[in-house]
Amino acid sequence: MPDFERIGWPGEFPFTRGLYPTGYRGRAWTIRQFAGFGNARQTNERYKMILRSGGGGLSVAFDMPTLMGRDSDDPRSLGEVGHCGVAIDSLADMEVLFDGIALADTTTSMTISGPAVPLFCMYVVAAEKQGADISKLNGTLQTDIFKEYIAQKEWLFKPEPHLRLIGDLMEYCQAEIPAYKPLSVSGYHIREAGATAAQELAFTLADGFGYVELGLSRGLDVEKFSSGLSFFFDSHIDFFEEIAKFRAARRIWARWMRDVYGAKTAKAQWLRFHTQTAGVSLTAQQPYNNVVRTAVEALAAILGGTNSLHTNALDETLALPTPPSQPRSRCALSR
DSSP: OHHHHHHOOTTSTTOTTOSSTTGGGTSOOEEEEEEOOSSHHHHHHHHHHHHHTTOOEEEEEBOHHHHTTOOTTSGGGTTTTTTSSBOOOSHHHHHHHTTTSOGGGOOEEEEOOTTHHHHHHHHHHHHHHTTOOGGGOOEEEOOOHHHIIIIIOOOOSOHHHHHHHHHHHHHHHHHHOTTSBOEEEEOHHHHHTTOOHHHHHHHHHHHHHHHHHHHHHTTOOHHHHGGGEEEEEEEOSOHHHHHHHHHHHHHHHHHHHHHTTOOOSHHHHOOOEEEEEOGGGOOSSSTTHHHHHHHHHHHHHHHTTOSEEEOOOTTTTTSSOOTTHHHHHHHTTOO
16 A cells, blocks of 8 residues: 555545546546648638547647737738638637537637737637627637747747736636636647656646746635646657656646645646647658557556547648548547
8 A cells, every 4th residue: 555655546635646536437538639720611610520520629720820919911921821720810710710619518729829818809709609608618728928938939028918918817717717727838839849758847837836826916816716727748759758747747736736825625736737649759751650659649648647638640740630640540539
């Protein structure tokens, strides 16, 4: 028993072995494939195909102009519109993006940070126009501006204005949409930019603690707003190192939330996270090797206790996944 006493049981503090006592037997991970390309109508068709094929939620990939807060007809957007994600310029685009998809019943993640707040407003109004009860919406907005300064570089302002908007968003979601997560603290992009597993873990947790302190500075209750923080990690090819990283992340977060920030409930101490397999591990020269690499990385995420998972398609290193490769990537998610 000494090892169990040291790391705890699943579902018990410090949650090293998972958030739930029964693991995936009681609550399976969400299949959430990252997708977006071209215009809103094209991406809407892709989303419907994902949901028909067993996807449990949606994850929106925006194109570079949208990520940088630019309209598609901005001269600086030339050559990038709809290239690596979907172009969303207006509420009308957002309505088309989710046409025929009940936002009240679909958890939706939106991977955007700099202009996250105006895109979130479009999403909320689109749901409202569908007749959804806004207070019941569930999903995640990335909003992680710290990782933009560290790795991805898609910011619009200096840190202070961004943090003011993020604080406003945290207050609004806690009061009006309690199930919605206004922040996804993202280590994935830091890892893809060249960090080691240990550096990814360190930067991501440090960013998360920064957002906790932002919430506290706004006078928010840590027991309530901390459940609005989720995390996004890379699962790389070093199998055992990745499993250890995920377990360590939950353990460190829970202890810090309890001992430093005074969180008393288990829910406030939980580190919930989404995982995507490593894009930088894919090979363009021999793409079918990527099937095995992605499967190993997905298994590491599952054994590490991920809450939701995206597996990269075998040809994703070349371009947007093609229709023949998409079912293969979803097969890696079969439960």
